[in-house]
Amino acid sequence: MPSILITGCSSGIGHHAAHALKARGWRVFASARKIEDVSRLRAEGLEAILLDVADSHSIETAVQWLAGETGERLDALFNNAGFGVPGAVEDLSRAALRHQFDTNVFGSIELCNAILPWMRKAGSGRIVFNSSVLGFAAMPMRGAYNASKFALEGFADTLRLELAGSGIHAILLEPGPIRSEFRRNAAREFAHWVAARQTGLHAARYAAMQARLATEGDATAFTLGPEATSRALLRALQDRRPAARYRVTTPTQVFWYLKRCLPTRWLDQLLNRAGS
Helix, strand or coil: EEEEECCCCHHHHHHHHHHHHHCCCCCCEEEEEEEHHHHHHHHHCCCEEEEECCCCCHHHHHHHHHHHHCCCCCCEEEECCCCCCCHHHHCCCCHHHHHHHHHHHHHHHHHHHHHHHHHHHCCEEEEECCCCCCCCCCCCEHHHHHHHHHHHHHHHHHHHHCCCCCCCCEEEECCCCCCHHHHHHHHHHHHHCCHHHHHCCHHHHHHHHHHCCCCCCCCEEEEEEEEEHHHHHHHHHHCCCCCCEEEEEEHHHHHHHHHHCCCCCCCCHHCCCCCC
């Protein structure tokens, strides 16, 4: 029975992936940062653990527990936990940026580095990072999130090079719009970090952004359910020679192609429209 640790399993992509892999015979360790979510996941039949990737002590405690449960053997790690702090770059404080990077970047790398020695010893393993279309195609009003995903892609690409020949693979998933709690969480982050300190220069864009975040149902016609990401994750885990990137949803495929083909000025116009 192959084993995997998945972060951010309280809802959305992580929650679906945990159940999808368990149904396919994986031993899934599903983590969440709130004890009530851990209890709910356990009630759903998952082996759930408390893990806040923004907290080094929480990572250390979770890894120690996993070591006892698995004998320091884990076949895969899915770094999924993440969120977005929306807002114009000039309205983002250092504290807001640190808050964004602690989970999306630093926590993923710290957890990866804690598990890697187990995989080195075994001579095999898959480390999957959940990035985004915004990890290679920036859109306005998402500076903190864009930057965190660009950084995560840089780390993952470097790790892939450093792991060459080890039997361990570093892999990126790049979803576009996926049905989840992302918008609701982003609205809460905006209210906490940006709303009170905004300059007023972006009032119209903020109004449109907040209306979009408050929209019930799919925000775009291209939104897919989390099962689309679970399918890509399964391929990343099972392909004999996994790709460096698995792009999920039509917008990701389209913008990957456009970024390679269009002049920057034309691409900027499209990204501005897409991000409005």
